[in-house]
Amino acid sequence: xxxxxxxxxxxxxxxxxxxxxxxxxxxxxxxxxxxxxxxxxxxxxxxxxxxxxxxxxxxxxxxxxxxxxxxxxxxxxxxxxxxxxxxxxxxxxxxxxxxxxxxxxxx
Amino acid sequence: xxxxxxxxxxxxxxxxxxxxxxxxxxxxxxxxxxxxxxxxxxxxxxxxxxxxxxxxxxxxxxxxxxxxxxxxxxxxxxxxxxxxxxxxxxxxxxxxxxxxxxxxxxxxxxxxxxxxxx
Numbered sequence: 001x002x003x004x005x006x007x008x009x010x011x012x013x014x015x016x017x018x019x020x021x022x023x024x025x026x027x028x029x030x031x032x033x034x035x036x037x038x039x040x041x042x043x044x045x046x047x048x049x050x051x052x053x054x055x056x057x058x059x060x061x062x063x064x065x066x067x068x069x070x071x072x073x074x075x076x077x078x079x080x081x082x083x084x085x086x087x088x089x090x091x092x093x094x095x096x097x098x099x100x101x102x103x104x105x106x107x
Numbered sequence: 108x109x110x111x112x113x114x115x116x117x118x119x120x121x122x123x124x125x126x127x128x129x130x131x132x133x134x135x136x137x138x139x140x141x142x143x144x145x146x147x148x149x150x151x152x153x154x155x156x157x158x159x160x161x162x163x164x165x166x167x168x169x170x171x172x173x174x175x176x177x178x179x180x181x182x183x184x185x186x187x188x189x190x191x192x193x194x195x196x197x198x199x200x201x202x203x204x205x206x207x208x209x210x211x212x213x214x215x216x217x218x219x220x221x222x223x224x225x
Contacts, residue, residue, distance in 0.1 A: 034211040036152075043202055043215040044152065050209065087152055091210040094166040096142070096154040 002027050002090050006099025012107040018076045021102045023088035025069040032092040033071045035064060038101075039084045047086075048073065078104070109133045111203050111216030118222045123193050127219050129186040129203030137161075137181040140206035143188045145199035146218075153199075156188065157206065193223045 003026040013019050023033065031051045036044040046055045051071060052064040061076045075082055083106055088099040115127040129141070143155040156177040157166040165177055176189040186203050200218040207213040 032209075032211070036212070036215075043217055044212075045215065046211070046213050049207070049211045049213070055213070089152075089212065091212075094157060095168050096157070096210075096212075098152040098154065101151045 001095055002029055002093060002097050004088050004090055004097050004099040006088055006102055008102060009100060010103045010105060012105045013078055014107045015078055015080060017078050017107075018074065019078060019104060021073045021086055021088075021104075023071045023073075023099045025071070025090055028069060029090045029092035031066060032090060033064070033066070034089045034091060035062075035073045036087045036089060037082075037084050038087065044087065075104075109205065109214045111205065111214060113201065113203055113216045113219035116201065116219030116221045118224065119193055120225050121193060121195060121223055123223070124189070124191040125193065125221060127188040127190065127201055127203075127221070129188075129216055131184050131186070131203075131205070134205070136184040140164075140210070141179065141186045142204045142206055142212060143175075143177060143186075144202045144204050144212070144215075145197075145221075146202070147196070147199040150199075155201075158186070190221070193221075195223050197221065198223045 005024045035048040038044040048064045051066045063074045065072045085101045085103045087101050110132045113129045140159045142157045158177045174192040178187045202218045203216040204212040205214040
């Protein structure tokens with residue numbers, strides 16, 4: 001099974017900051033990574049798929065990138081609505097696996 | 108608008124059974140694969156099961172293989188998860204989630220809470 005190791009688990013930042021979240025895959029998964037956002041008490045929502053493609057309606061301050069088996073989600077200029085938990089997900093092979101999550105908190 | 112609405116959650120005793128349902132609307136249900144994903148209280152997301160658009164391909168996580176059974180009724184736009192042999196650590200919010208043609212989860216349901224307790 002592919003393991004997705006996500007870091008950090010918690011991140012404190014201020015409105016306007018740029019933040020980066022990383023997931024490292026335990027094997028080669030090509031470009032088959034998605035990122036989901038979850039706000040407290042709500043279901044997750046897809047943000048990005050295939051490393052860097054934004055779901056329709058997702059603001060352009062969200063971006064994704066890849067280097068080898070390391071995948072990165074960057075939020076450029078945090079907005080109040082962005083304080084949430086973020087999960088990476090690999091969909092190269094079953095079982096699908098998620099990273100452990102990164103909670104982005106207000107500093 | 109794509110909508111996925113789960114139902115059937117509740118309180119069940121250890122060793123008991125439950126059937127979750129998920130009704131889809133706003134898209135052609137029979138063209139999409141579907142997943143079940145759960146989230147234990149205060150924890151992350153755990154993928155459980157996938158069923159293909161026609162129901163002819165099914166995958167399970169090892170943690171639920173042999174205890175949970177996924178099925179679907181395309182005529183009724185419904186996805187099901189039959190949970191048996193329930194354990195306390197199966198307590199979670201259970202989401203149905205649509206799979207895109209590229210196999211990433213592109214839409215999530217609202218979730219159904221399952222609590223396993225004596």
